[in-house]
Amino acid sequence: MRQPPKLARKFLRWFCREDCIEEIEGDLTEVFMKDSDGSPRLAKWKFVYRTLKYLRPEFLKSFAKYRPDSFGMIKSYFKIGWRNILRSKGYSFINVSGLAIGLTAAMLILLWVQNEMSYDRFHAHADRIYQVYSRDLNNGQIEVWGNTSALLAPELLQSYAEIENAVRHRNVFFLAKAGEHRFNEMGAFADPGFLNMFSFPLVKGTRNALADESGIVLTRSMAVKLFGTIDCLGRDVEVNDNDVFKVTAVMDDLPLNTNLEFSYLLPWNYMTRLGWDKNQTWAWTNAGTYVLLREGQDEASLESKVSNIVKRYIREGDGATREVFLHPLTKVHLYNKAENGNLTGGQIETVRMFTLIAGLVVLIACINFINLSTARSEKRAREVGVRKIMGAYNGSLIAQFLVESTLLVMLACSIALLLVGLSLPLFNQVMETSLHLELFQFQFWLYAVAIILLTGLLAGSYPAIILSSYQPAKALKGTFSRIKGAVDPRKLLVVVQFTAALTLSISAVVVQRQIKYAQDRKPGYDPEDIAYEFLQGKIPLHFEAIKNELIASGAVTSVTRTFSPIVRIWNNATGLTWQGSNDADKTTNFLLFGADADMSTTFATRILLGRDLDIYMHPSDTAAVLLNEAAVKAMRMDNPIGEMLRDSDGMNWQVVGVVQDFIMDSPYNKISPMIIQGWRDRYGVINYRFNKENSYADNVKKAEMVFKTNNPEYPFECISAQSNYLRKFRLEVQTGVLASWFAGLTILISCLGLFGLATYLAESRTKEVGVRKVLGATTFQITSMLALGFVKLVVISIVIGTPAAWYIADNWLQSYDYRTPLNLWIFLLMGLIAILIALITVSTQAIKAAMMNPVKSLRNE
Amino acid sequence: MSMTHHSLGEFEELVLLMVAALHDEAYGVAILEHLEEKLDKKLNISAVHVALKRMEDKGFVKSRFGGITEDRGGRRKKYYVVTALGKRMLDTQHEVRTSLYKQIPKISFG
Numbered sequence: 001m002r003q004p005p006k007l008a009r010k011f012l013r014w015f016c017r018e019d020c021i022e023e024i025e026g027d028l029t030e031v032f033m034k035d036s037d038g039s040p041r042l043a044k045w046k047f048v049y050r051t052l053k054y055l056r057p058e059f060l061k062s063f064a065k066y067r068p069d070s071f072g073m074i075k076s077y078f079k080i081g082w083r084n085i086l087r088s089k090g091y092s093f094i095n096v097s098g099l100a101i102g103l104t105a106a107m108l109i110l111l112w113v114q115n116e117m118s119y120d121r122f123h124a125h126a127d128r129i130y131q132v133y134s135r136d137l138n139n140g141q142i143e144v145w146g147n148t149s150a151l152l153a154p155e156l157l158q159s160y161a162e163i164e165n166a167v168r169h170r171n172v173f174f175l176a177k178a179g180e181h182r183f184n185e186m187g188a189f190a191d192p193g194f195l196n197m198f199s200f201p202l203v204k205g206t207r208n209a210l211a212d213e214s215g216i217v218l219t220r221s222m223a224v225k226l227f228g229t230i231d232c233l234g235r236d237v238e239v240n241d242n243d244v245f246k247v248t249a250v251m252d253d254l255p256l257n258t259n260l261e262f263s264y265l266l267p268w269n270y271m272t273r274l275g276w277d278k279n280q281t282w283a284w285t286n287a288g289t290y291v292l293l294r295e296g297q298d299e300a301s302l303e304s305k306v307s308n309i310v311k312r313y314i315r316e317g318d319g320a321t322r323e324v325f326l327h328p329l330t331k332v333h334l335y336n337k338a339e340n341g342n343l344t345g346g347q348i349e350t351v352r353m354f355t356l357i358a359g360l361v362v363l364i365a366c367i368n369f370i371n372l373s374t375a376r377s378e379k380r381a382r383e384v385g386v387r388k389i390m391g392a393y394n395g396s397l398i399a400q401f402l403v404e405s406t407l408l409v410m411l412a413c414s415i416a417l418l419l420v421g422l423s424l425p426l427f428n429q430v431m432e433t434s435l436h437l438e439l440f441q442f443q444f445w446l447y448a449v450a451i452i453l454l455t456g457l458l459a460g461s462y463p464a465i466i467l468s469s470y471q472p473a474k475a476l477k478g479t480f481s482r483i484k485g486a487v488d489p490r491k492l493l494v495v496v497q498f499t500a501a502l503t504l505s506i507s508a509v510v511v512q513r514q515i516k517y518a519q520d521r522k523p524g525y526d527p528e529d530i531a532y533e534f535l536q537g538k539i540p541l542h543f544e545a546i547k548n549e550l551i552a553s554g555a556v557t558s559v560t561r562t563f564s565p566i567v568r569i570w571n572n573a574t575g576l577t578w579q580g581s582n583d584a585d586k587t588t589n590f591l592l593f594g595a596d597a598d599m600s601t602t603f604a605t606r607i608l609l610g611r612d613l614d615i616y617m618h619p620s621d622t623a624a625v626l627l628n629e630a631a632v633k634a635m636r637m638d639n640p641i642g643e644m645l646r647d648s649d650g651m652n653w654q655v656v657g658v659v660q661d662f663i664m665d666s667p668y669n670k671i672s673p674m675i676i677q678g679w680r681d682r683y684g685v686i687n688y689r690f691n692k693e694n695s696y697a698d699n700v701k702k703a704e705m706v707f708k709t710n711n712p713e714y715p716f717e718c719i720s721a722q723s724n725y726l727r728k729f730r731l732e733v734q735t736g737v738l739a740s741w742f743a744g745l746t747i748l749i750s751c752l753g754l755f756g757l758a759t760y761l762a763e764s765r766t767k768e769v770g771v772r773k774v775l776g777a778t779t780f781q782i783t784s785m786l787a788l789g790f791v792k793l794v795v796i797s798i799v800i801g802t803p804a805a806w807y808i809a810d811n812w813l814q815s816y817d818y819r820t821p822l823n824l825w826i827f828l829l830m831g832l833i834a835i836l837i838a839l840i841t842v843s844t845q846a847i848k849a850a851m852m853n854p855v856k857s858l859r860n861e
Numbered sequence: 862m863s864m865t866h867h868s869l870g871e872f873e874e875l876v877l878l879m880v881a882a883l884h885d886e887a888y889g890v891a892i893l894e895h896l897e898e899k900l901d902k903k904l905n906i907s908a909v910h911v912a913l914k915r916m917e918d919k920g921f922v923k924s925r926f927g928g929i930t931e932d933r934g935g936r937r938k939k940y941y942v943v944t945a946l947g948k949r950m951l952d953t954q955h956e957v958r959t960s961l962y963k964q965i966p967k968i969s970f971g
Binding site (some may be wrong): 003004022023024026027029030031050054056058059120559594659 | 864887889890892893906909910911914926933934936937938939
């Protein structure tokens, strides 16, 4: 029998008034029948057209049918909702804990992200402050760094009206002494306007404190260390063994969320008085420069004016191609990696990634919530049926179920807050932050309530709609259809969860492998047992004595002086020329290191050709260099021994040896070419290797005595090269820990979801299982039949998740020169583990279902 | 003349006339088909229903439900009859029209 178009008919029934629908639909159908005797297709279109013509106010349903429930109704929703939660404790527990875990993770991440975004925003003029960066070509690559020439700031302040203030800042290590207290701390030279530009709060003194040439500004903890009190204005501090300064101000300790670091501030011209900038040129970048723009000034236009300042002063040589540009202070922490000469990435990418992960985790937890709620919903069908018969509007039912889900969300949120409070100390320790929950801020509670309502609404709306759509007749009879559609949305959600879990897990594994790969890389020397001191105080004077006494005591086997510690490079050199070099080679950047003697015995580096430096045995070594393998390659030398090279100051150096490449920089990067010079002095560090035969504690004690006798004024530092080397991996280790935790959490939540789904499906197939058992199926067969359905879902997750994970992992690894290979077996293994985990999760339910007594399951209740 | 000042549109008048003519057998489709035949033009069923509804609201027609027939997908027919008020309305209209017509002079037009 011909039927009028279903969709149009449905639409008609939807909008039309109940008291008119009977005749309208009847008449339309009758006309349609008569029309379709002629041309059926035309009849259909005519039907649709005619139906649409009924969209008139006279025939429209009044949609304002939902009447707000009285307060008593809502109270009853809470009561019944709470009772329902208590009635099915197991399910409620799973649901709430899944959501709570997800919310905890998200909250922690968001706290961290908020902290990262807050760097240096607390300054009053933060939006007008810029740090000046230098940009230049190096080895053909554009490089960007945060230092400029010390000549820049005064020039900017003088010549450009747009600039309200320009200050310089440079970190320095000095021994500060007051009475019996002495401390070797990092401080900074700063221009007088420094405290005006940055809004660090002062506890004592005024902001012009640095204008006093003999004044020193202390941080609170430094003041307490030196004087035991912050009331120390006017007191004397002896700096650098000779110079006395008066305390002119005391400031609060620096908060963690700022890029600057210092314990005290000294006037900039103290550095000039020390003669440290005697050879100051426009090319020598030795100062951090910060500018404050006047109100209303445009950064871009100023930048185009100043970018060529350096180039103007330097016609040729080092610095002739250098540009400067402005980087907003608030972006300095987040945008610290340069691409093509612009600071476009860096920490911000990590922040974005973690925000994404937070969103993902919340999404998965909500998906879980929805899944479990709908799975249980079919148990509520009878209740819904009765309520509808008693006259409940759809809207009321939806409201009731929304209240229930909001209750669950509130519960989950409270637990989440508790968990966050508990786990924050551990989190702070790993991430080296000091995050805390601002429980007493109104804003915090505002956000919390908003999130609860939003999540409750979001996660609860789908189950609520499903539940309120049950038809009473069918629901009471006990026969109602399962979710319609090509794809069971519940299964789809499980696939999404597992895909996310798999991707995170693979990422975590890749991060760990990368760390291990870099850690396994041979450093080219042996950092264990090496310690160093900075050449401060009397150490340079008594160097010979110290060296001899250290070795004589048996605690140390070898001593050497170097430019910088072996774990850090402080100097570099460009503009070198040698036999066969060309102009392009002048831009090649060589790492500059220096050693007096015994470098290889102290560090355990390997000399491949020639010999080690020794300015004592070979006095001519003060004009000699060692090259590392990378340098030999960069210089294209076939026989490096005996070759001469000339540096940018015109000095000649003879190559006496080639040393095996060793890592001084990042273990993730390729090794740069390096030259190691011999000098009479100009060293910054004394390194010594402890004798393995003795215990570490013994060695340290003996060394301490030697240093105490020879350099009594200064504390014994004994900085370990090993621990500093390991610190190079710090960032990746943090990322690895976080990734592992979040992967674990996601897996947990996904398993909870899977467990819930398995429970539901097992219950709904009890009759089927009963019949199969009666027909002779074994428990094993039934279990595998039930479980296989889930394995299919996991396989789909693997198929989707593996390429996604590969893409993410590959992208992350690209930022490292030295990276671990992405082997196929990682992905296969993780896939297998995923299947295994899924099997274990569902097997309990599957086995339980398979073992049920068929008599019980087949009996009609 | 005491008349509640409801008006009767042209189309409504036609529909009302047809309802009266069909006397107890008037329902949507029947009215439509007869009108189409009489006026010799195609009409839309929705126009008929709108007219019927308006007139029912004004009190010119009364309705009752009939039995279910196969042809209408299980929907019943709604039959309309003219009320006394409706008949009075028709009579008044007819009187006005007739009297106006009588006033036309007996000449030949074009």
